[in-house]
Amino acid sequence: MEEITLRLEKCEKWTEYKNLMNKTGDIVCPECKRKHYVNVEQTLNISVNQEKIKRKKIEMALDNISSDNLHLKIDEHFDNLKNKIDLHVEELIMEINDMRIDMVEKIDQKRKEFKEDIFNSQFQELNKEKFTKEIDEISDILVKLEVEDSYLRKILKMESQKNKILDQLDKNKYERANISNELEKMVGILKLTEEKIEMRGTKVESETIKKIGSRNFENTLCVNTLIGHSHFVLCLQLIDQYTLASGSADKTIKIWDLRNYNCVNTLNGHSSSVSCLQLIDQYTLASGSRDNTIKICDLRNYNCVNTLNGHSNSVWFLQIIDQYTLASGSADKTIKIWDLRNYNCVNTLIGHSHFVLCLQLFDQYTLASGSRDNTIKIWDLRNNNCVNTLNGHSSYVYCLQLIDQYTLASGSWDNTIKIWDLK
Numbered sequence: 001m002e003e004i005t006l007r008l009e010k011c012e013k014w015t016e017y018k019n020l021m022n023k024t025g026d027i028v029c030p031e032c033k034r035k036h037y038v039n040v041e042q043t044l045n046i047s048v049n050q051e052k053i054k055r056k057k058i059e060m061a062l063d064n065i066s067s068d069n070l071h072l073k074i075d076e077h078f079d080n081l082k083n084k085i086d087l088h089v090e091e092l093i094m095e096i097n098d099m100r101i102d103m104v105e106k107i108d109q110k111r112k113e114f115k116e117d118i119f120n121s122q123f124q125e126l127n128k129e130k131f132t133k134e135i136d137e138i139s140d141i142l143v144k145l146e147v148e149d150s151y152l153r154k155i156l157k158m159e160s161q162k163n164k165i166l167d168q169l170d171k172n173k174y175e176r177a178n179i180s181n182e183l184e185k186m187v188g189i190l191k192l193t194e195e196k197i198e199m200r201g202t203k204v205e206s207e208t209i210k211k212i213g214s215r216n217f218e219n220t221l222c223v224n225t226l227i228g229h230s231h232f233v234l235c236l237q238l239i240d241q242y243t244l245a246s247g248s249a250d251k252t253i254k255i256w257d258l259r260n261y262n263c264v265n266t267l268n269g270h271s272s273s274v275s276c277l278q279l280i281d282q283y284t285l286a287s288g289s290r291d292n293t294i295k296i297c298d299l300r301n302y303n304c305v306n307t308l309n310g311h312s313n314s315v316w317f318l319q320i321i322d323q324y325t326l327a328s329g330s331a332d333k334t335i336k337i338w339d340l341r342n343y344n345c346v347n348t349l350i351g352h353s354h355f356v357l358c359l360q361l362f363d364q365y366t367l368a369s370g371s372r373d374n375t376i377k378i379w380d381l382r383n384n385n386c387v388n389t390l391n392g393h394s395s396y397v398y399c400l401q402l403i404d405q406y407t408l409a410s411g412s413w414d415n416t417i418k419i420w421d422l423k
Contacts, residue, residue, distance in 0.1 A: 004056050006049040009042045017053070020044070083232040086249070090273075094290075094314065094331060098355075103174075110172060117165060126151070126158055224261045228254050237277035237285065239299065245285060247274030253287055255302070265302050269295055278318035278326065280340065286326060288315030294328055296343070310336055310345045319359035319367065321381065327367060329356030335369055337381070351377050351386045360400035360408065362422075368408060370397030376410055376420070392418055 002018035011032055019030040026037040043049060131151055138144045231249035239245055244256045253267040253274055272290035280286055285297045294308040294315055313331035321327055326338045335349040335356055354372035361367055367379045376390040376397055395413035403409055408420045 001053075001056055001060065004052050006043060006052065007046055008038045009046060010036065010038055087232060090249075094355075098313075098331070114165065114169065126154055226256055226261055226263070228263045228266075231273075234273060234275050235277045237279050239279060239285070240282065245277055245279075247277050247287060249273040251289075253277070253285075253297070255299075267297055267302055267304075269304050269307075272314075275314060275316055276318045278320055280320060280326070281323065286318050288318050288328060290314035292330075292332075294318065294326075294338070296340070306343045308338055308343055308345070310348075313355075316355060316357050317359050319361055321361060321367070322364055327359055327361075329359050329369055331355040333371075335359065335367070335379070337384070347384045349379055349384055349386070351389075354396075357396060357398050358400045360402055362402060362405065362408075368400055370400050370410060372396045374412075374414075376400070376408070378422070390420055 002016065002021060004017045005014045006017055006020065007013075008015055008029060008031065011029060013029070013031040015031050020027075020040050020043065023040050025041075026039050029036050029038050044053070134147060135144055138147060226244075226246070229246065229248040229250050229252070233246050233248050235247040237245045237247075239255070242258050244258055246254050246256065248254070251268070251270050251272060251274065253270075254263050255265040255267070256262070257264050267287075270287065270289040270291050270293070274287050274289050276288040278286045278288075280296070283299050285299055287295050287297065289295070292309075292311045292313060292315065294311075295304050296306045296308070297303065298305050308328075311328065311330040311332050311334070315328050315330050317329040319327045319329075321337070324340050326340055328336050328338065330336070333350070333352045333354060333356065336345050337347040337349070338344070339346045349367075349369075352369065352371040352373050352375070356369050356371050358370040359367060360369075362378075365381050367381055369377050369379065371377070374391070374393045374395060374397060376393075377386045378388040378390070379385070380387050390410075393410065393412040393414050393416070397410050397412050399411040401409045401411075403419070406421065406423045408422060410418050410420065412418070
């Protein structure tokens with residue numbers, strides 16, 4: 001719209017529409033070297049200008065309601081539905097796996113307890129080889145009978161102990177849940193329209209044209225769509241005013257040139273979804289993944305210069321502390337502090353009882369973390385202690401945002417945003 005040319009009233013020179021946009025009344029003529037004034041409303045009311053504006057609006061409206069555009073919107077909508085299902089199911093899988101890990105830990109602990117009971121019951125002292133050797137070394141038949149009686153008493157005692165252990169063992173069970181009726185509730189319900197859409201031809205009525213003509217297309221149009229990832233996009237990071245990075249469930253990071261909207265490079269290396277990105281400096285990008293690692297990439301040559309291993313579950317969030325220090329929050333319930341000079345983990349903050357989903361830096365010594373345990377924890381990075389736990393949310397704390405040095409906002413799956421005064 002802004003590139004069309006309009007005839008100015010009075011001097012009758014031509015100017016671009018963008019020179020008149022969002023202006024009213026008398027303005028200095030944008031085209032004449034000699035200073036004089038033109039009236040914006042009178043210029044826009046000139047018939048030839050009205051025709052050019054209206055024509056452009058109709059052309060834009062027709063582009064917007066074209067068949068190709070509609071096909072694209074249909075594809076985008078249903079692809080979005082699929083992506084939402086995939087993301088939710090992946091989160092369910094992660095939560096189920098977390099439950100499995102907890103169950104396996106309990107099983108291993110119980111196994112250890114049972115084996116300790118066996119050891120304490122001295123089962124090892126009774127065995128066939130030991131009995132045979134002991135009996136064969138005795139020549140007196142009466143002594144043999146006494147030893148055999150002793151063994152029989154021990155065997156009866158051990159049989160009783162064995163039966164007790166087996167009885168207790170049978171009480172340790174896994175009961176498979178019948179989820180056939182609950183599965184739909186867990187995954188969600190897909191609602192699709194059943195009625196057919198009947199297209200009988202489209203009448204463009206004069207009132208519709210008026211309504212279209214009054215819309216502000218300049219503020220509502222999508223200027224471009226960046227297509228390249230093969231799965232849902234999980235995170236974005238601005239590199240500079242012309243460069244954007246995106247992380248995806250397709251396990252890649254793509255680098256986009258915002259001047260022409262082209263993908264200029266694709267970074268491979270992660271073996272699972274790229275869940276978070278953090279710019280370290282203008283040449284260095286960190287990426288966290290559900291493969292439990294953090295990769296450090298040199299943006300000058302797009303090479304991975306190091307891989308940070310240490311987390312035992314997905315890396316959900318990255319937060320730069322200073323030019324040499326990075327924090328990472330993970331589904332292993334911990335926050336790790338990394339020294340970027342040698343790529344070593346220098347500290348692990350332990351306190352949350354579920355996934356760490358988000359981090360927010362207050363200052364160089366203070367870090368906040370949000371978790372699936374429904375809490376926010378405030379950490380003093382000088383001694384790595386948790387100095388406060390903020391309770392209030394009834395579901396996962398998914399995002400944090402610093403408002404000012406004393407005010408924190410938190411977003412949660414309980415559908416609320418809470419504002420915290422930290423004075």
